[in-house]
Amino acid sequence: MADLKAMAVSRAAANAVKRSRAAAKDLATDGSGEAGLQPGELAEFIGYPLKRAQLRIFEDFLRCVAPLQLTPAQFSVLMLLDRNPGRNQTEIAHTLGILRPNFVAMLDVLESRGLCARMRSANDRRSHIVVLTDKGRSVLSRARKLAAKHEARLTELLGSANRAALLAMLSKIATEF
Amino acid sequence: MADLKAMAVSRAAANAVKRSRAAAKDLATDGSGEAGLQPGELAEFIGYPLKRAQLRIFEDFLRCVAPLQLTPAQFSVLMLLDRNPGRNQTEIAHTLGILRPNFVAMLDVLESRGLCARMRSANDRRSHIVVLTDKGRSVLSRARKLAAKHEARLTELLGSANRAALLAMLSKIATEF
DNA sequence: GATATTTGATATATTCAATAACAATTACCA
């Protein structure tokens, strides 16, 4: 199980490399005799650059956190568990926009890797309280450091103030649009 | 074929509505006695708000362009065909980051709806030049108008200058990160 | 106490994305 997920991470990282190379090739051809295709107006619609930026960011996150074999989704679960102890599966999944049925398999993977555990709630014996294990906290701590490098690269590209403005606007879109 | 795709679009729009309701419920509980879960630091990592904003934007795009039954991906293909006539499948697909094998089915749908057509190239009889039909141009023209409303709502939320800055930063991430 | 709801789980379907392989055509080059 964990091995399958690990392979998936590695394969995603490999694909990221391929896409990067393709993009680099594009830039190269843009400057040379062959004219590259122009997105044109497409780049003026928010969805197009937004989706491409999201793919690029996830690629880089995956690459940076590859030593710990964590996907962005898995990282987000560990972060949420750390911040919100004593919550059950439904609450965690719902906060992340993950449907409960799909969250079961996600948790299975994390639990099989010893990063978190299901505990039967004393109050409500239907629900499983999800807790971070010591190993989970340790892995999360290291993941935060690796992800911080990824974030630092972005800050380097945009500048600190611009990055903050970007975060604010994206959050606003996610919550108020 | 076209009907299947049409259903897919409608279903995606329906799901979008559900997610919006769930989010609204979250905001409601945040203000009431029950404390909502906090993403905490997670919101400081670019990937999290970026992904959520992308989902929200795509939801709204889908809703706005629903009368024409076009997904963001299909819209991007039509836009690219309009801007770059005389290109073959490989070139169009590559520019949009779509793998050639997956682009075949996408084109099949658009062609079966009469929005574009494959033309054998005179120079290179291996390749298919993809052209917009008159109907394709007509649908694209209407789609642009619907999408413009969607974009206007975003401008209303962020302000014109901020939206421009957002676009610039996302494009920079997509191309330079 | 009977009925409805919630929780975690299973099974399943669909979409998106990725790889391998193939025939037809073209490019290369010895």
Place this chain on the structure above:
DNA sequence: TGGTAATTGTTATTGAATATATCAAATATC
């Protein structure tokens, strides 16, 4: 020139992400 390599569109197939319906167990509601 002829033989090999590369390219194009295509098919088949796989895996990952996302969505729905349904179920048993536990709880809530009335």
